[in-house]
Amino acid sequence: MNMHNIYIYISLELRRITYESTPASIIEQIALKEAVHPLRSLDDLRTRLGPNRRCYAFFHPSFLLEEPLVFVHVALIENCIPCSMEDIDKFTTKNEGEGEEERNKKVAVFYSITSTQPGLSGVDLGNFLLKRVVDVLKKDFVNMETFVTLSPLPRFRKWVEGKVKQQMKKGNEGRAKDDNTKTVSSSKFVDDTLFTKKEKLELQKVLKCSNLE
Template sequence: MNMLEKLLQLTQKARSDRSLEPLIKSCHLLVSERGQANVYALAVQVIEGYKGLPATRREAFFAALATDFAPNPEAVLQAATQYAAAQSAKHLAALTHAVEAPRQELLRRINRAPGGTAMLLAMRVDLLGLRKGNPELAAVDADFLHLLTSWFNPGFLRMERVDWQSSAALLEKIIQHEAVHEISGWSDLRRRLQPDRRCYAFFHPQLGDEPLIFVEVALVDDMADAIAPLIESKPEAANADGTRTAVFYSISNCQPGLRGVSLGNFLIKKVADQLRSELPQLKTFCTLSPIPAFVRWLDSQPNEDDQWSMALQRVTAWRQLHATPTGDQLTRMPKPLRQDLTSLCARFLVKQSHVSLGDPVARFHLDNGARLERINFAADLSRKGIKQSLGLMVNYLYDIGEVETRHQDFVNQKVSHSVAVRRQLKPQA
């Protein structure tokens, strides 16, 4: 069965399912000309109808969006033919109107209702889950992403600093959504909000105090080479006034429905501007970042007869002796093996960051205009850090004056990296 046949089958199922009938009918009314006069009431009907929809029927609902609310092929062909014959503004406008799926207008009208934005994010979470087994729903997801990208443009968002005086509800959400370095409780969170630390988040006017994404920053003297000193509890924190380095050590997305909407890069740049204004003595802006795909990449490498494979074999032999290595075992790793490990990591980040199996964190920062500055051994000895990267972490340097140039380098398949990293690209014999 091809994709179209499966979609049509699911749509027919939706049409014959009496429990889905009122929801689909409300959608048709909402997107119709008559729906404009009663848009709020109809949008609320759609929202409430979707809320009451069992999870088992959502696949058929999205299939109906893919077929019943798709562009009319005949209208598209006619408009395209007219535009090809006479490329006037009138014909271009007609073609643009013809190719836009009616479901986009449906989503716009849902968005106008109270709670509509939050509902669309929830619907997209469901859609993303269903897409794994239904690639034919990609067109529906593309329309969601297109509209969400416009509505969540950073120009419409507000950035706020999160501190100990923020609402308890917001602080609980920061604890809940921290995705990089777990916050173990209130005392742990308080350390991350003391004078030499910062937390900033983006908010959308339609979502109240629901953070979209937040970044945590440590204000220190030098570029950090380990995560523990940045997040460990201290009875008293240092004042930030004399610090010269801002280390972005955690970026967490809070809204899975916004997957694919680029917010992190704008937040980092806006925070850097804010910190430079507040603390003009800051000279260095960098990250201390995980490498979540490194061990997976190590495990996928073929055994070939070259210097890289010799380094890989030595690291693999050590891992076989230490199936689940502890932090203590890692810190006692012989120096030659450390060099093998960091050299392999350098090769992975410089040579693989443009491919699908590359590291997503590396791709984010490099595409954002950062430079791969340093690879740090035994930098994250947590269970998660050892499992993902054998304890390695990376500093990416944000040289504000070079960000655009380095972003363009990455677009052109070049990874900007320091001299120190370049030296590590030569494996031991």
């Protein structure tokens, strides 16, 4: 880590963003620059800054004092791990205000993190922000014991595992039917590919990669 990056880290100011106390100009930047889960409405913004949610941002006192360098949205959940934004909305919109029930939350879900300054792309502010926020949440919530991130592809792992099991089953069935073939490992896939052509195209769109050809 060079001296310039060290200076940035030690000078960062962590702030909680709230609808009531944060200047409107900063809230507007948070809303406009959200890169992971774009805001759908003003009510959506209020929800993300309201009860059972937290938003934290790094600011630098020497420059861009009123402009967040990076910010993260957090959902506070009682005792389960959500798989999607729909789950987060369902688990965090039950209470109207911050109180004893909110302080009993045990799970913190980091569901969106956005860097606003392309010029700082070589500085890992996101990782540093998450560590600082974890420390804050541990102090504020005595029962907080689980910290997770929301996958950008909900249920993707479960879907892939299902595809693999399906191929394994086909491979075993094919081996059992042909006694004249050489013995092969039960983990070997049969002729058809793991993903269909349509699934490959969809994955390429989402993952922006081409190594599934």
